[in-house]
Amino acid sequence: MKIKFKNPKIKITSDGLVLQIPIKKGIDFKPNKDYIADIKEYRRKRSLNANKYAWELINRLAIKLNLTSVEVYRQYIKEVGVYRLIELNKDAFDTFKIAWRNNGTGWLCEKVDNCPHEGFVLIKAYYGSSCYNTKQMSRLIDAIVQDCNQLEIETLTPEKLSLLKESWG
DSSP states (O other): OOOOOSOOEEEEETTEEEEEOOOSSOOOOOTTOOOOOOOOOOOOOOOHHHHHHHHHHHHHHHHHHTSOHHHHHHHHHHHHTOEEEEEEEGGGHHHHHHHHHTTOTTOOEEEEEEOSSTTEEEEEEEOOGGGOOHHHHHHHHHHHHHHHHHTTOOOOOHHHHHHHHHTTO
16 A cells, blocks of 8 residues: 655654654554555656657667667666766676676676775766656757757657656656
């Protein structure tokens, strides 16, 4: 069950901290049962329009550059640079790379350097755009649009682009 709420309160009682959540409808809790709550900040669902438009432009660029769409997309993933630096046992790199890529098309990783610890390497593990926030997705779209403009590929007006990027949220 998911519950959307605002203004939770925390009270201190003799039993410890108590979280009070205002809800609009009753919930039937069974006596003497344990429950688990996973509380995180609410984020409205993303618009797929921004992602769809990015792929439209990527496809046009791929044709113009004589590359595959996946090659162009992966270049942008590295250019936008949403990644995590990880120190990893060098013998585990190939296995990690396969597992990381299984997350999606844009989930890439590459060796950056050797580490001071013998037998370890430093890698960049790039996240695919599916987990980008609004700011990151905006950077991705801006980079794609800039390249499209240089190659005289038609794009949306700046006003329409702005609305599209905001909808990613």
